[in-house]
Amino acid sequence: MKRFFAFAMVLLFLLSALPVFGAQEYVKKVSVFSGHLKEDQKLQINEYLIRIEFGIDGSPYVIIEANNSIKEILKADFGAEVETGNLIVSCGSYDAEKGLFIVVLWKAIGEEYKVEKGSFVKNFEVLEVNSTEITIERGTSVFYIKANESVKVDKYILEFTGKSLVIYELPQVTVKGEKTFEISVSFPYKEVVAKPGDVLSFPIVIENRGDNSTVISLEFLRIPKDWSAEFLYQGIAVRSIEIPKKSAVTLTLNVQIPEEYSGREIIEFKVNSEVHRVVIDVKGETRKGKVEVITSIISQDAEAGEEIKFPLVIQSTIEANVSVEIGVPEGWDAHSLYMGSRVSMIHLSEEDSKTLEISLDVPRGADLGRYEIPVTLSISGNEYSETKVVTFFVNIYKTYKGENATLNILIIDEEGNPVPKAKVIVGDKEMGTDSSGKAEISIKPGEYEIYVEKEGYEKASKKVEVEDGEVKDVKIILSRKPYYFAVDTESDVYSILLGTPNPPFLITIENLGKNSDEYRLSVRGLPENWNAMFTLSPDSNLEVNKVEVDPGQSKNVYLSVYPSLNALPGDYNLTIIVESISSGTKEEIPITVHLIGTYEMYVNLMNYRLSITAGEEKTTEIEVVNYGNAPVTNVKIEVSAPQGWKVEVDPDSAPMVAPKDRFTSTLKVKVPEGTPAGEYRVTIKVTSDQQEWQDTLRVVVRQRSTSAYIGLALLIVAFLVVIIMIRRVGRR
Incomplete structure (x- = not known):
């Protein structure tokens, strides 16, 4: 019977961690890839293979295969979309150098699990669960999920419904190709016209698409005799430059043409191993009263939340002031940069050239689509004025609109050590930091103030603002209080056997403050004729009433209680008092003295x-x-x-x-x-x-x-009767 009961309990526990069949179906569309795909690359998503080919009409097409058969063929027009199986593929713009930009969504099917404290689901252990929040652990990481919210952990998305845990498994995504380019160089100039004595400025946009920063080397391979040329970054001549991961810089190629020169020449240079050249046709005629605006990039694809930069070269043959005005959609931010500084107007001398960067900050909640960004240049000089408009285009292919933001909060002390078990409050959400001092909170976009507190530390707060889908790292430093301590006891019951020696009661005092402190010891509530004594070791008879503890250290003291000779067995309530001499703060620890008697x-x-x-x-x-x-x-x-x-x-x-x-x-x-x-x-x-x-x-x-005598007489009579009977029998 016992074996059957044990088997039933194990089976019930296992069934509690199985998916709930026949219940509501959970489907979530998750972005698993967004980026450019070239002809020589293949995108593998589980059993699906996505590749790019050009048709006889010269247009790019998206080919989707599965199990060695073609499932879909889609002409890659901007905004085109196709759905097959678990895949949804959307097309962006095509760039001859970068390839076709695509976004792939995966329809993940969720498995629902009825869980309780102690359940294990796909290597996740349920630590706590109620109708408003579930706490789960995987390895050394702890995750807190509010009801109707979700978190992504490795290849899983975990969603808590308030009653059950829904787990979505994401596919494996790999990009296979013959070539991968980490560095992209944009230099569209092939041939330009100039005049003797001109100083030409050409913008060079270098983008690092890799996951690590890299150093770019710059080298001139060919410069005409008596000409001068140099690479400038924010007005400083450079021969190499470091570019952070996933970012771009704009350099300026400055070329000085000698006076009294005419003809055609070539400037040839190398960026890393990539060679570029420009033909310069120098003509004798002069150009007066002319301002030219040159840009190498007209349109860019971007995610919502990214910063986008367009280079803009302004060349002038006259002295002039140029003011810049940028038109952007509502909620966007834009400014013009010159040599790293924000400017709204620049001055050009005669035969001068300057390179601006038009910087756009796209909000993370921007809608998908194509946006026009008009840049108006108002030029004014001596008896000369002109207005030029350059229009840039931004294609937003991915947005985070309506998505919760994530705060990755790290709590450390003044020495940089993590502070575990600190209470973090953001809005109506509250959680504790893990052993690494970290806490992750999912919140709606907006402005918040983060409040942090822990016993022994001064309270701290920090204001943050998060946008749609933003993941923001926040570090907050907690300062230890000058004087703070904690008291711990081995138990809340001190058992004493009457009439015999008894071991003392262990008390541990830990100094959690920044300064050394001394603590006064006392006991309240001793019955009449009872005695108590504190010592620094269990075998010592030397009484102490105070003890000093260094910061960050702890010290043990021992309490011995001596009941009176007529004390009766039972429970007696006492209070141990530990008082900081420096701050006056007290810790009162109630204990029960349990007297045990002997019965004889x-x-x-x-x-x-x-x-x-x-x-x-x-x-x-x-x-x-x-x-x-x-x-x-x-x-x-x-x-x-x-x-x-x-x-x-x-x-x-x-x-x-x-x-x-x-x-x-x-x-x-x-x-x-x-x-x-x-x-x-x-x-x-x-x-x-x-x-x-x-x-x-x-x-x-x-x-x-009397009874004895009667009995004796009866015995004698009986004896005589027997003798008489024997004699009579003998005569016969």
Whole structure:
């Protein structure tokens, strides 16, 4: 039966972690890839293979295969979309150098699990669960999920419905290709026209698409005689430059043409191993009163939330001021940069050239689509004015609109050490930091103030603003209080056995403050005639009433309690008081002293043997003595005698016999008339709440004397009758 019960319990536990079938179906569309895909690359998503090919019409097409068969062919127009199986593929713009930009969504099917505390689901352990939040652990990481919210962990998305846990498994995504380019260089100039003495400025946009920063080397391969050329970054000549991961920089190629020169020349240079050249046709005619605007990039694809930069070169043959005005959609931010500084107007001298960067900050909640960004340049010079408009285009292919933001919060102390178990409050959400001092909170976009507190530390707060789908890292430093301590005891019960030596009670004082401190020790609530003593070791007899502890350290002290000689067993409530001498703060620790007594009930019969004549009554005494140090309670005397005998005990009970006290009772035994002579036993049993005793009283019964004589006479008569009978028989 026991084996069956154990098997049933194990089976019930396993069934609690199985998916719930026949319940609501959960489907979530998740972006698993967004980026450019070239002809020589293949995108593998589980069993699906996505590749790019060009048709006979010269247009790119998206080919989707699965299990060695073609599932879909889609002409890759901007905004085109196709759905097959679990895949949804959307097309962006095509770039001859980067390839086709695509976004792939995966329809993940969720499995619903009914969970309880202690359940294991796909290597996740459920630590706590209620209708508003679930706490799960995987390895050393702990995740807190509010009801109707979700978190992504490795290849899973975990969603808590308030009643169950839904787990979506994401596909494996890999990009295979013959070539991968980490560095992209944009230099569209092939041939330009100039005049003698011109200084030409060409923007060079270099983008690092890799996952690590990289150093770019710059080298001139060909410069005409008497010409000068240099690479500039924010007005400084450079020969190499480091570009952070996933970012771009704009350099300026400056070329100085000598006076009195005409003809065609070539400037050739190398960025890393990539070679570029520009043909410069120098003509003798002059150009007066002319301002030219040159840009190498007209349109860019971007995710919502990214910063986008367009280079803009302004060349002028006259002295002029140029003001810049940028038109952007509502909620966008834009500014123009010159040599890293924000500007709204620049000055150009005669035959001058300057490179601006038009910087756009796209909000993370921007809608998908194509946006026009008009840049108006108002040019004014001596008897000259002109307005030029350059229009840039931004294609937003991915947005985070409506998505929760994530705060990755790290709590550290002044020395940079993580602070575990700190309470973090953001809005209406509250959670604790893990062993690494980290907490992850999913919140709606907006402005918040983060509040952090922990015992022993000063409270801290920090204001943050998060946008749709933003993941923001926040570090908050907690400062230790100058004076703060914690007291811990081995138990809240101190057991003492009366009449014997007892080990002391362990108390640990930990100094959690920044400064050294001294602590005063005392005990409140000692009964009358009791004593208590603190020592620094369990074997010491040297009493102390205060102890000093260095910051970050702890020290043990030992409390010995000595009850009075007449103390009775039971529970006594005391309070240990530890007071900081520096700050005056106190910690009061209530404990219960549990006194344990010894019980030694001794029963003494004044007579263990009584001689009694049938029909008579005799008495003896029973004495119950308590030699222990604890009272013996509910004492009862029970007697068992032969049938027909009359036995009385007076008194037959006592509610309590105090330590070293005694209780005496009288036992009366009356033997009925006619009881045959002999030895009989009367059983005496003494019971209490603590102990029992049992023994027997031997009773010797005698007959009365007249009866003895009559019996003797009858024996003599019987003897004479026998003799007479023998003689008569002998005569015959």
